[in-house]
Amino acid sequence: MHPITLARFDALAGYCRFGPAMVLLEEGAWYESADGHLLGLIVRDRQDGDYQGILLARDRVERFRWVHGTDFFDEPEQALAELQAQEPGFIARLEQERGQGDEPAAAMDFFALRVPQARLHPNFTTLSEGEGYSPARELISSMMRWHEDIDGNYVEQFQSTAFDARLLELYVFALLVENGFSLDHAHEAPDYLANDGIAEIAIEVTTCNPTVDGNGNVVPPPQPVSLEEQAAYLKEYIPIKFGSALISKLRKRYWELPHVAGKPLAFAIQDFHSPGSMMYARTGLGIYLYGYDYDWHHDADGKLIIQPRKVVEHRWLNKVIPSGFFDLPEAEHISAVLFNNSATLNKFNRMGFVARMGSANVRMIRSGTALNPDPDAAEPFGFAMVLDEDYDETWSEGLEVYHNPRARHPLDPGHFPSAVHHVLQADGMTVTHWDGAFHPLKSVTQILLRRSEPGGRGIAVG
Structure with missing residues (x-):
């Protein structure tokens, strides 16, 4: 060996x-x-x-x-x-x-087609056929053997209408395993009931999706150009997208289920409302969850001064929602919201690469911005790195946990020790607990193939 x-x-x-x-x-x-x-x-x-x-x-x-x-x-x-x-x-x-005696009748296979070619999600096609994504394909092929399709439609949706949402569920599965949780698959909802010895917690996974009209057609997302339009997009439109997904899950009242009652309950969310939207969603998410925005400046000594400003509502065209998800009635039953801007297909591809999986022809370059450890820094720092034999990444890298200050059953930060944890204080300031490790805020991954072939080079978000 x-x-x-x-x-x-x-x-x-x-x-x-x-x-x-x-x-x-x-x-x-x-x-x-x-x-x-x-x-x-x-x-x-x-x-x-x-x-x-x-x-x-x-x-x-x-x-x-x-x-x-x-x-x-x-x-x-x-x-x-x-x-x-x-x-x-x-x-x-x-x-x-090798027989254990307790195996299911057949192995789970995400890639055996269950829908017609015309209905395949383009990202699924890329994953299942593209050499550039062979590290992700091999990694997911290992993970899928442990998947239990409780509701019976996971594979069909993974291949077609809900690829992003189902991939996010797979990310949360990997995240929980990495952090030492054992999983209880006995219940259809919420998505995960997990125990790491600290406590048993429940997690429901959800996504922000493209807006559709009354006929089911996708409405093109905003294309902000000016600084004012960009600010409105980040602080008005994106919070409304998060609000739609989170409030929908809040109405499910998972905390009333016998196997969830009395346990911390968290929502894990990702923004897929438009290509690359997850790279910018963090700003709007924090504002929406806590109902605070922040003004800042540097004083004469270069010290960063931050002043909280209460946000009452978010408005986009004729749509208006109240800010402060954690302030909503019954939101005290939600312990935290989990978000990772890089919980995308490209993270699976990089993690597969780290595990020495996939084609030997695949090379990757990752660039973006990361959280700045300087307490007086107002901007992140930029990075660019070639994925080589020394490159390392974890499923927890990039994870942010927004704790509910009103939570009836708070989520212990020890469940995810390497995450960035946000806690709202009574004065409106958000305290961020972080171990100072590399924490990407957004990134793009360039995929290269050593031999020239069609589709052998591309840029991928996340």
Whole structure:
């Protein structure tokens, strides 16, 4: 077996971890067999301090799962040697060993077409056919084996009418797994019931979508040109889009469900109302959730001075909604809103690249702006980076958690320790808790193919 990165192990098998139970073990090294049929893992028992080797193989529906554990040893090298010694025997009897007995009847397959070609979402076509998105395709192919289609229409919608929304659900799944949650799939709604040992939380996923007229035709989004038009778009139009999605979910009253009652309930949202809109939505989201905008200036000493300004409503043409989602009646049942501007197909592509998946011809360049750690900075800093063997990214990167100051059941920040957390104070100021790590605010990803072919070069948002 040869060593692999944690990122590759997670992409292949991270979904089989048992959430809170994993706190009993410390993972130290990860391995893959030459033929890719077995994965290896060296763990240390946190209580006893000894080491064990673990073998994982694909079960009958192609999910990597535990098949064997070695004895415990005083040193990790001993555990690894025993793991490698046992590998040939398991390869020889793999068909007998890999069955777990609890597999579903058939493996989940997102890419087996369930709708006519004419109805396929263009992003699904790009994902399923384009070499430039082969890292995302291979990554999602691993993830989909663990998906349980509770409502029975996930794959059809993923391929056609709701590609973005279903992909966001998959992002939240990866986010929860990365942060040590185990998932309860026993209920149709909300989308996730998850437990990381701190608490059990519920998450419902929603999106801002293009506006349609009475005949179902998409209404073109605004195209702001002047600074005044851009400001109105960010602070009036976008909050209305968020309001439409969030209020719709609020009316579902998930907190009344027996399996949700008494638990923190969060909404995860992304803006897909127009191409690239998620890059600018953060401004409008924060204003809408808390009902505050902020004026700022630098004093004579260069110190950033911020003054909160209460926002009463958002108005666009003949549409008017009150500002301050968390101030709405019954919004106290919503603990927080989760948002990640880069929770898009391109994040899946980059994460697949980090996991050494997809075509060897794919290269990527990512550029954009990121949160500035200087407390007196009023503007983000720009970045540009080539994705190479040293590039690293997590599902949590870019995640922002807007906490509800009126929450009946507050969301513990410890659930997502590397996220940026926003908390509204009584004076209208928003305090942001952040560990100072790289936090992109918007980005574009340029996809390059080493050999020339049609469609071999492109710019992708997110």
